[in-house]
Amino acid sequence: MGEFDLIARYFTRPTPRAVLGVGDDCALLQPAPGTQLAISSDMLVEGRHFFADVDPGALGHKALAVNLSDLAACGARPLAFTLALALPRVDERWLAGFSGGLLALADAHGCELVGGDTTQGPLNICITVFGEVPVVGGQGRALLRAGARAGDDVYVSGTLGDARLALDALRGRIALPAGLLAQARARLERPTPRVALGQALRGVATAALDVSDGLLGDLGHLLGKSRVGATLDTSLAIELLASRAHPAWAARLFSLKMQLECVLAGGDDYELAFTAPASARDAVQAAARQAATPVTRIGRIDAAPGLRLVDGQGRPVAGRYASFDHFA
Numbered sequence: 001m002g003e004f005d006l007i008a009r010y011f012t013r014p015t016p017r018a019v020l021g022v023g024d025d026c027a028l029l030q031p032a033p034g035t036q037l038a039i040s041s042d043m044l045v046e047g048r049h050f051f052a053d054v055d056p057g058a059l060g061h062k063a064l065a066v067n068l069s070d071l072a073a074c075g076a077r078p079l080a081f082t083l084a085l086a087l088p089r090v091d092e093r094w095l096a097g098f099s100g101g102l103l104a105l106a107d108a109h110g111c112e113l114v115g116g117d118t119t120q121g122p123l124n125i126c127i128t129v130f131g132e133v134p135v136v137g138g139q140g141r142a143l144l145r146a147g148a149r150a151g152d153d154v155y156v157s158g159t160l161g162d163a164r165l166a167l168d169a170l171r172g173r174i175a176l177p178a179g180l181l182a183q184a185r186a187r188l189e190r191p192t193p194r195v196a197l198g199q200a201l202r203g204v205a206t207a208a209l210d211v212s213d214g215l216l217g218d219l220g221h222l223l224g225k226s227r228v229g230a231t232l233d234t235s236l237a238i239e240l241l242a243s244r245a246h247p248a249w250a251a252r253l254f255s256l257k258m259q260l261e262c263v264l265a266g267g268d269d270y271e272l273a274f275t276a277p278a279s280a281r282d283a284v285q286a287a288a289r290q291a292a293t294p295v296t297r298i299g300r301i302d303a304a305p306g307l308r309l310v311d312g313q314g315r316p317v318a319g320r321y322a323s324f325d326h327f328a
Contacts, residue, residue, distance in 0.1 A: 032132060
């Protein structure tokens with residue numbers, strides 16, 4: 001099978017929202033009047049971002065999910081995406097699974113595949129996604145990392161830390177009961193981009209970003225852009241570890257330090273961390289209900305720079321929780 005046959009069979013489909021899709025030198029998109037384009041790119045490399053034996057359908061899902069998570073963090077509505085794919089060889093079974101997972105998630109969010117590139121080489125997936133955010137009174141309504149203010153609440157959507165548990169188990173660092181591993185692995189390989197929540201938070205949240213490399217590291221980027229600090233209650237944050245509710249969970253399985261490591265620095269969660277005024281707590285919960293996504297308030301924004309961790313009684317929590325860094 002040649003390159004163009006591969007594209008035609010697995011990645012060409014109707015694109016009613018695009019002016020021109022796959023098959024030309026460029027795709028043509030026409031943003032709706034009164035909107036701005038939100039654009040983001042992510043790359044997944046075998047051995048760095050995923051295991052060689054990962055289910056191809058799960059890999060297709062995750063490849064697009066991590067990009068949709070960026071749109072969610074900006075409050076953008078998905079529009080279209082491009083796919084650049086390097087393959088060591090043509091494996092039709094793999095391509096069917098990968099394209100199936102990729103396009104199923106694309107359909108779920110109305111996001112059209114409009115172009116890209118294929119080549120031979122080590123397995124590498126690069127997606128660029130396009131979304132729309134409204135412009136009101138000449139001002140874009142995108143959620144940004146800048147905008148958090150002293151006194152704001154700090155929230156996180158969904159759960160954190162289970163992807164890290166799965167990663168450590170798959171690398172043989174820890175042993176997990178089968179049921180717990182399956183639950184955690186699903187969080188690692190099939191993350192849920194919080195697209196609906198991001199849109200519901202427009203006009204409510206003061207700042208937002210997605211949690212991809214670890215909560216503390218990613219939140220630090222928001223604090224830096226906003227020129228503020230924060231205090232987080234670790235007793236609330238630890239409840240974000242969904243596997244704590246698993247029947248096989250026992251305190252002896254994982255130390256408190258390990259639980260904090262997973263939640264605060266685990267990565268691969270693709271949840272939203274965001275800030276909102278204390279006066280907007282009802283509006284935040286209304287947005288969460290509208291998006292059918294739970295959110296948890298875990299701290300507050302401070303005027304003083306820096307990120308402080310405290311326990312449920314307000315006492316400082318010691319420890320360094322470093323987020324993922326490709327070049328560290």
